[in-house]
Amino acid sequence: MIYLKLIACTLIWGGTFIAGHIVSNALPPLTAASIRFSIAAALLLVLAWRREGGLPRLSLQQMGATAALGLTGIFLYNFCFFSALGKMEASRSALFIAMNPIVTALAAAAVLRERLNWRKWAGIGIAFAGAAVLITRGEPMAALHDISQSIGVGELMMLGAASCWAAYTLVGRAALKGLSPIAATTYASLWGLGFLLVSASRELPGVAWASLGWQVWASVTYLGAFGTVVAFVWWYEGVKALGPARTAVFNNLVPVFGVSLAALMLGEQVMASMIAGGLLVATGVTITNR
Structure with missing residues (x-):
């Protein structure tokens, strides 16, 4: 049952790129993220009350750590996520985000001075080779002559999202000391929602709410309820049962589900460079996290 839940969890996360693509073409990025985390924060509060009897009081250090989680993993990540999906295909976005573990490993080496052995460096090199194939659509040499043909605003935003998630992961190591995953995530979501609502205040009056179709509302509800809360619960059940290393695999x-769903539901073309680049990235991530 736990394996089925983990597979369903990755299927849900793969679906967030399709839902995010639909939402980002109808709503400004900060407004979309605000609605997503209004739903997620409300459900997380109910979850915290049902499973842990409520939220614990925070020390000053925990308050600062959870605020940093909200800033990096909720506010900045989702701003980059929705901005990227408004500029590029959902399938390419899903493959980009597969670089998260590699960016996190490099950030841990740079900031926390964690040592990387030769095997991890080899995995990082393979993953970056795959990213180069993916970003340049299979023509890395042509990109050297005109990089603007390969890297646009969407690609830069998705790389920014990966960097924000790396920061969120590293801060999370400190924030989780003395806090359960549910408590830390709920507080981070509340902080992030606050940052988002303040930043989205200029966008909200210009949104044509009456013209939003059911697909947009269904997509943003999916992102908040399933992509954030349900997947979170199932993922941590996997971590508890199998350990973080086996779960991370x-x-x-x-990205497999993201590309497949984008082809089936959005009619996006699956290019040979995407398959080759995605396989190289997955190989590099597996070697690095082994």
Whole structure:
């Protein structure tokens, strides 16, 4: 049952790129993220009350750590996520985000002075080779002459999202000391929602709410309820049952589901460079996290 839940979890996360693509073409990025986390924060509060009897009081250090989680993993990540999906295909976005573990490993080496052995460096090199194939659509040499043909605003935003998630992961190591995953995530979501609502205040009056179709509302509800809360619960059940290392392997299914769903539901073309680049990235991530 736990394996089925983890596979379903990665399927849900793969679906967030399709839902995010639909929402980002109808709503400004900060407004979209605000609605997503209004739903997620409300459900997380109910979850915290049902499973843990409520939220614990925070020390000053925990308050600062959870605020940093909200800033990096909720506010900045989702701003980059929705901005990127408004500029590029959902399938390419899903493959980009597969670089998260590699960016996190490099950030841990730079900031926390964690040592990387030769095997991890080899995995990082393979993953970056795959990213180069993916970003340049299979023509890395042509990109050297005109990089603007390969890297646009969408690609830069998705790389920014990966960097924000790396920061969120590293801060999370400190924030989780003395806090359960549910408590830390709920507080981070509340902080992030606050940052989002303040930043989205200029966007909200210009949104044509009456013209939003059911697909947009269904997509943003999916992102908040399933992509944030349900997947979170199932993922941590996997971590508890199998350990973080064995659970992390399932992450490689996210871009597979993302590309497949984008082709089936949005009619996006699956290019040979995407398959080759995605396989190289998945190979590099597996070697690095082994």
